[in-house]
Amino acid sequence: xxxASFKKGRAWIELDxxxxxxxxxIIKDHLPEMCELMPSVKANAHGHGATEICRELNKTGIRAxxxxxxxxxxxxxxxxxKGEILVFGYTHPEHFSLLRHxxxxxxxxxxxxxxxxxxxxxxxxxxxxxxxxxNRLGESSDNIDTIMKIFDLKNLEVTxxxxxxxxxxxxxxKHREFTVRQIEKFDQxxxxxxxxxxxxxxxxxxxxxxxxxxPGLDCDYARPGMALYGVHRGPGSEDLRxxxxxxxxxxxxxxxxxxDTVSYELAFIAxxxxxxxxxxxxxxxxxxxxxxxxxxxxxxxxxxxPILGNICMDQCIVDITGIENVRQGEACVIIGRDGNEEISxxxxxxxxxxxxxxxxxxxxxxxxxxxxx
Numbered sequence: 331x332x333x334a335s336f337k338k339g340r341a342w343i344e345l346d347x348x349x350x351x352x353x354x355x356i357i358k359d360h361l362p363e364m365c366e367l368m369p370s371v372k373a374n375a376h377g378h379g380a381t382e383i384c385r386e387l388n389k390t391g392i393r394a395x396x397x398x399x400x401x402x403x404x405x406x407x408x409x410x411x412k413g414e415i416l417v418f419g420y421t422h423p424e425h426f427s428l429l430r431h432x433x434x435x436x437x438x439x440x441x442x443x444x445x446x447x448x449x450x451x452x453x454x455x456x457x458x459x460x461x462x463x464x465n466r467l468g469e470s471s472d473n474i475d476t477i478m479k480i481f482d483l484k485n486l487e488v489t490x491x492x493x494x495x496x497x498x499x500x501x502x503x504k505h506r507e508f509t510v511r512q513i514e515k516f517d518q519x520x521x522x523x524x525x526x527x528x529x530x531x532x533x534x535x536x537x538x539x540x541x542x543x544x545p546g547l548d549c550d551y552a553r554p555g556m557a558l559y560g561v562h563r564g565p566g567s568e569d570l571r572x573x574x575x576x577x578x579x580x581x582x583x584x585x586x587x588x589x590d591t592v593s594y595e596l597a598f599i600a601x602x603x604x605x606x607x608x609x610x611x612x613x614x615x616x617x618x619x620x621x622x623x624x625x626x627x628x629x630x631x632x633x634x635x636p637i638l639g640n641i642c643m644d645q646c647i648v649d650i651t652g653i654e655n656v657r658q659g660e661a662c663v664i665i666g667r668d669g670n671e672e673i674s675x676x677x678x679x680x681x682x683x684x685x686x687x688x689x690x691x692x693x694x695x696x697x698x699x700x701x702x703x
Contacts, residue, residue, distance in 0.1 A: 337698035337700055338577070338579075338661070338700070339579070340578065340610045340611075340696075341576070341577065341578035341579070341615055341664075341696075341697055341698075342576075342577055342578075342697055342698040342699070342700055343377075343378070343379065343574055343575065343576055343577075343693065343697050343699045343700065344574070344576075344577065344666075344700050344702055345378060345379065345382060345383070345386075345573055345574060345699060345700065345701050346571070346572075346573050346574075346575070346702050347386050347573075347701055347702060347703060348703075349571035349572065349573045350383070350386060350387075350559075350573045351386075351390060352569075352570075352571055353557065353558055353559070353560050353571060353573070354367070354387075354390060354392075354558070356567075356570055357541055357552070357554050357557055357558065360541050360542060360545040360566060361541060361545055361552055362546070362548070364550075365549055365550065365551065365552055366392075366393075366394060366551050366552075367392050367394070367551070367552060367553075368394035368395060368396055368414075368416065368534060368551040368552065368553050369383075369387060369392065369394075369395055369396065369553065369554055369555070369558050370395075370396045370537065370553050370555035371383055371384055371387075371395050371396065371397060371402075371406070372396060372397045372398035372399075372402060372418065372555075373398060373691040374691075374693075374695075375559075376555060376556060376559055376561075376690045376691055377574070377616070377689075377690035377691050377692065377693035378559055378573060378574050378690070378699070379699030380397075380402065380405065380406060381405070381406065381409040381411070382699045382701050384409075385409070385411065386701070388411060388412055388413065392413070393412060393413030393414065394413050394415075394416070394551060395411070395413060395414070395415050395416070396415075396416045396418055396553055397415060397416070397417055397418065398417070398418050398419045399417060399419050399421070400417055400421045400425050400428045400429060400434060400436075401428075402417075403415045403417055403429075403432055403434040404428055404432045404434075407432040407433065407434075414435060415432075415433075415434050416434075416435045416437065416457055416490070417434055417435065417436050417437055418437055418467075419437070419467070420439055420443070420467070421436055423446055423447075423450075426447060426450050426452075426454070429454060430454065435455045435456060435457055435489065435490070436454060436456050436457075437456070437457055437458075437459045437467065438456050438457070438459060438468075438480055438486075439459060439467040439468060439469075440467075440468070440469050441473075441476045441477075441479060441480060444456070444483055444486060445483070447485075447486065448483040448484070448485045448486050449485075450485065452485060453485055453487060454485060454487065455487045455489050456487065456488055456489070456490075457488070457489065457490030457491060457492055457531075458477060458480055458481075458488055458490070458491045458492075459492060459493070459494075460477070460491060460492065460493045460515075461493070462493045462494075462511075462512040462513075462516050463496060463497075463508065463511065463512050463515070464496040466494075468493065468494075471493075471515040471516065471519050474518075474519055474522045474523075477523070478523065478526060478528065481523070481528050489531050489532060490531050490533065490534065490550075490551075491519075491520070491531055491532075491533050492534040492535060492551075493512060493515075493516045493535055495509050495512060495535065495536070495537065495539055495540050496508075496512075497509050497512075498539040500539070500542075500543055500564035500565060501565075506543075509540075509543075509544070512535075513535065513544075513547070516533075516535060520533065532550035532551060533549050533550055533551075534549050534550060534551035534552065534553060535547055535549055536549060536552045536553065537552075537553050537555055538554050538555050538556050538562045538567075539562075539564070540552070541554055541557060542557065542562070542564050542565060542566040542567050543564060545566075555687075556686065556687060556690075557570060558573075559572070559573045559574060559690070560572040560573050560574075561674075561675050561676070561686050561687075561690065563676070572665075572666070572675070574665065574675075574690065575663065575666030575667070576611075576663070576664040576665040576666065576693065577661050577662065577663055577664065577666065578609045578610050578628075578661070578662060578664055579609065579610045579659060579660070579661060579662075580607050580608070580630070580656065580657065580658055580659065580660050580662060581608045581609065581610045581645070581658065581659075582607065582608040582658065583605065583606070583607050583608075583650070583656060583657075583658055584605070584606050584607075584608075585603065585604070585605050586603070586604050586605075586606055587603050588600055588601055588602050588603065591639070592639040592647050593622075593638065593639030593640045593642060593646075593647055594639065594640045595640055597623050597639045597640045598623060598624075598638045604651045605649075605650045605651045605653075605656075606638060606647050606648065606649060606650060606651075607630070607635070607647070607648055607656060608645050608646070608647050609628060609645060609646050609647070609648060609662060609664075610644065610645055611644075611645065611646060611664060612641055612642045612643045612644040612645050612646055613641050613642070614643045614644055614694055614696075615644070615693070615694040615696065615697055616689070616692040616693035616697070617641055617664065618678065618681075618682040618684070618689065618692075619640065619641045620681070620684075621678060621681040621682050622637055622639065622640040622641045622646075623637070623638070623639060623640065624636045624637060624638070625637070625681045625682075626678060626681045626682075627648065628646075628648050628663060628664055628673075629662060629663040629664075629666075629667075629668035629669075629671050629673060630648070630650060630653055630656055630663075631653055631654065631655060631668070631669075632668050632669025632670060633652075633653045633671065634671060634673075635648035635649055635650050635653060635662070636648060636649045674686075675689045675690050
């Protein structure tokens with residue numbers, strides 16, 4: 331094997347494509363037959379690796395994707411990803427040409443933006459974002475006349491209209507009621523368009539939350555994100571399987587004595603003799619520094635090895651006292667399963683007081699992505 335082809339030298343991500351295909355089936359089983367998937371592959375496919383994931387999704391027949399930026403869409407086209415690619419976020423007018431050159435669909439974030447895009451004088455496919463309560467991007471659902479004016483702009487080809495749920499706590503009455511109001515506002519816009527003679531294009535509302543909590547919605551697309559990757563909890567999603575594992579190498583093993591310190595800032599001082607191991611992964615790779623000092627751990631030979639002291643930029647140190655057969659150069663697990671033990675993205679999120687979306691989305695670019703067939 332050539333050195334350049336060896337991708338497991340330091341720290342890496344393994345992608346279980348069998349689990350990805352399993353999750354696709356679970357998601358489709360919750361949706362009407364004619365509803366197509368438009369997976370969210372923004373933020374490097376939620377840390378998984380957008381090119382690797384989209385290649386596999388193309389193989390399953392999926393031909394529509396969502397990204398956050400024009401540059402994310404450009405990267406997918408560079409890697410020969412086929413199908414529609416919708417840019418969720420704002421694209422600066424200086425980059426409008428990239429939308430056309432890479433055959434990307436732009437979200438309309440409001441009427442003023444639509445006028446700027448129309449003024450380029452070139453035909454551009456767009457989806458109109460309808461703001462139904464999140465107050466982030468989109469033309470307000472109250473401004474129906476303004477939304478109609480977007481349809482009238484001659485250089486914009488409106489191929490879709492969508493909104494975004496923001497109250498996503500399954501089983502919470504207040505969140506459910508808010509979501510129902512969002513659906514009602516969206517439907518009112520569509521009904522008004524039809525009354526005025528506008529042809530309603532393809533519509534989409536559901537992300538992972540909506541797919542499992544509101545599976546019967548009449549939509550042309552659903553936009554699974556975390557559910558696609560097996561990181562979604564709620565009724566109906568129990569059979570989803572994680573697609574991603576994160577692994578690293580043991581780089582050094584030491585025996586330390588009582589009074590010895592570990593890592594930066596004297597954050598850990600041993601009160602007994604211990605065996606410790608350095609691992610070649612750190613916060614620059616996306617391992618949250620917030621899980622330092624025993625809040626997080628790695629799995630070594632099927633046992634949890636608590637993190638000692640502060641996580642470093644490129645490394646961390648763990649307690650391997652009592653764990654047998656630990657050897658320099660061997661692999662261990664940061665996210666994933668080892669024997670009967672497992673560390674999930676939810677586990678790390680809980681330890682870091684955040685959400686699993688952030689944990690996965692911050693996984694670094696120097697982690698090699700390896701596709702397991």
